[in-house]
Amino acid sequence: MINVGIVGYGNLGKGVQIAISKTKDMNLVGIFTRRNPNDLVPVISAPVYSVEKLNDFTESIDVLLLCGGSATDLPQNTAKYLERFNTVDSFDTHAKIPQYFDSLDAVAKNHGKLCAISIGWDPGLFSIMRQLFGAVLPDGNDYTFWGKGVSQGHSDAIRRINGVKNAIQYTIPKEGALNSVRKGENPILSTGDKHLRECYVALEDGADKEWVENQIKTMPNYFADYQTIVNFVSEQEVLRMQQKLSHGGLVIRSGKTSNENADVIEFSLKLDSNPEFTGSVLVAYARAVSRLAKEGKVGALTVFDIPLKYLSPLSNDTLRATLL
């Protein structure tokens, strides 16, 4: 059995716990929280401890699954955990990944530990696809589409506008762009050309619809460069939509093997629950980290470094006999 711990218990932590419960080779030693452990009721019964108690578990936990956010929690705390534990995280600030990798690689090597960083679906499975597709079809172009799914950053930006009570924003791939890419037309597309942004907004009493709509549609960086649709709905409607955490997206590579012959490679995800699926990917990589650590591997790893067989609970013989 692989003994694991969960650090942080938001939506991702819950998703990780559910994914662990579906494995036969993993044992959840505990959930570690910065809140008062007595106030945390897990979705599945499990021991809950203060994160301060982690040091009592250095011998009994093989891998810690870090379920904090990428803005501050992971950059501040991963190195600290990594001094005593092997870790897996979902650090997703793309621009800061090289620096995050280098600093954790040094810490891990100094302390004889192993970590897998930036695990999930983007970065994660989408990164695998971009890298694999580019290697097998070098003369071509990559396209990544996101959605349909909620963008928390864009939803937050709308909620900061005066007169907005609550709001949710969906990023949606544009059909026209998607079809052009799938046809192998190799269009040049900005993020704005590839996606539209659909907003559902509940207003405060007496707020000015037209003014709010204009504030959204002209907001630089967030909406100004996009086709943006604004729908005004009741607060109940927004709250109902906020219950659903569905997401998805596509990675498509279109290219040529010769002047005469073109190919299209496509990978897509349709997820009812973004945090549950991301949690399930983290759990598969926790299995890999545990196995690689037992083989003596130390340092930081990404999805590019880990042979896929390590993600599976099946033996290498079984993989070859049944899936090759």
Added chain:
Amino acid sequence: MINVGIVGYGNLGKGVQIAISKTKDMNLVGIFTRRNPNDLVPVISAPVYSVEKLNDFTESIDVLLLCGGSATDLPQNTAKYLERFNTVDSFDTHAKIPQYFDSLDAVAKNHGKLCAISIGWDPGLFSIMRQLFGAVLPDGNDYTFWGKGVSQGHSDAIRRINGVKNAIQYTIPKEGALNSVRKGENPILSTGDKHLRECYVALEDGADKEWVENQIKTMPNYFADYQTIVNFVSEQEVLRMQQKLSHGGLVIRSGKTSNENADVIEFSLKLDSNPEFTGSVLVAYARAVSRLAKEGKVGALTVFDIPLKYLSPLSNDTLRATLL
């Protein structure tokens, strides 16, 4: 530079040569043939040698790309080449892969060589997807669809019928089955439920259309269990169709992360030229074999064993900075 050789120069060997010509880090030392080398005119100018001369190149070739067939050539000859060279092959007789792997693993280890077996898109990329999807979404079902593309075995079977001058058969995924899988309905589907078989047949003068059509549609194993469409066309038409080597297919996994939440993961290929794309995949894995061999790795490997970074000519730093 990685120095490579091609053994066998049918459609796959040509595809491999074209793929090598698109790399910047590979040098084609020579094409090795069992034919008279003087009779072989490569699609791109390159040295051609008799396969008997291979032993002169043990020091100058890093990896041999074996482009023979899986029925007899690879089972008979791969072990012999592997005694002196690192190799990559596209062995695709699924049922015999475990035995093929075990015997080559022993040869490779005895001779300090490395081989990657069963490389291409199925087995190959499709195997990667089946394994990865199962690991990240364990509670679910896999579906592999092939086509639209030519089945050589089924085309041959039609050509053996009395009165048939020439024929070609396309395997085509059934839209209804595909849509049901994509909707997450988790249907139970036989290969016949997933595919239809469309045949284009040119008859000999005086042959009986109805009798031939009935012979095809009732042929056990090949057609009897499938929805089969038979079109009678001119011999020119069949010859024209035989020029196109397009193929493709899909791997879809549909499953649940919890009782409430379902996911669909999909990978698809649309290929104008099956041998050129397969060749391009072989070349990426030849790069991996060369690099892993230089690190001292010996034995047999499959797509499950090789970290994806080894397929790319880009540095690990660049991969993390640009594709993660």
